[in-house]
Amino acid sequence: DTAVSQTPKYLVTQMGNDKSIKCEQNLGHDTMYWYKQDSKKFLKIMFSYNNKELIINETVPNRFSPKSPDKAHLNLHINSLELGDSAVYFCASSQAGQGPPLHFGNGTRLTVT
Amino acid sequence: AQSVSQHNHHVILSEAASLELGCNYSYGGTVNLFWYVQYPGQHLQLLLKYFSGDPLVKGIKGFEAEFIKSKFSFNLRKPSVQWSDTAEYFCAVIPNSGGYQKVTFGTGTKLQVIP
Numbered sequence: 001d002t003a004v005s006q007t008p009k010y011l012v013t014q015m016g017n018d019k020s021i022k023c024e025q026n027l028g029h030d031t032m033y034w035y036k037q038d039s040k041k042f043l044k045i046m047f048s049y050n051n052k053e054l055i056i057n058e059t060v061p062n063r064f065s066p067k068s069p070d071k072a073h074l075n076l077h078i079n080s081l082e083l084g085d086s087a088v089y090f091c092a093s094s095q096a097g098q099g100p101p102l103h104f105g106n107g108t109r110l111t112v113t
Numbered sequence: 114a115q116s117v118s119q120h121n122h123h124v125i126l127s128e129a130a131s132l133e134l135g136c137n138y139s140y141g142g143t144v145n146l147f148w149y150v151q152y153p154g155q156h157l158q159l160l161l162k163y164f165s166g167d168p169l170v171k172g173i174k175g176f177e178a179e180f181i182k183s184k185f186s187f188n189l190r191k192p193s194v195q196w197s198d199t200a201e202y203f204c205a206v207i208p209n210s211g212g213y214q215k216v217t218f219g220t221g222t223k224l225q226v227i228p
Contacts, residue, residue: 041151041220042220042221043203043218043221045216090157102216104157106155107156
């Protein structure tokens with residue numbers, strides 16, 4: 001009955017590869033997010049997306065792209081992976097107007113070698 | 114744009130000691146404030162939140178935080194810590210006019226509680 005689930009939990013890959021991280025929420029929330037947590041634990045929002053609007057943090061390279069097949073899923077696709085992409089990526093969701101906070105997934109630790 | 118500062122990067126306490134973690138923000142308008150906790154290897158979980166009303170907010174696991182508007186602060190406190198409180202603590206701010214896409218997290222404070 002996990003609220004926000006991400007797969008895989010760990011992802012090790014080589015530079016230049018393309019990879020995807022999947023995220024699903026069963027909370028019925030209308031907005032989903034991707035965050036990047038770097039080695040210093042700094043959390044930065046990458047994208048927020050609902051069925052109406054995609055908001056992109058302008059500092060995110062265009063090698064990163066969110067893909068949402070439906071309201072309950074927001075996958076993160078990364079092209080041409082670089083060493084600096086190594087981080088923990090968290091998916092989160094929220095419901096507009098409800099006030100409750102972000103619900104986070106357990107994170108995906110991406111290591112690029 | 115808003116910013117959040119957590120000046121304590123690493124705090125080490127013995128069990129039963131009292132805890133206070135600092136959080137200061139900068140923003141010209143009304144804000145909503147949060148504290149999240151991240152246990153080792155886990156995701157962020159909400160400890161407590163302030164939207165309006167009583168500036169002293171009580172959260173889960175005995176934590177509380179006080180919003181002092183004049184000081185732009187939202188410090189987290191616990192009178193007596195336990196070993197299980199060992200975790201990373203993040204303060205977060207959202208402008209009252211914005212949604213969660215506008216949330217800004219602090220850089221976190223690592224709390225280590227020694228039995």
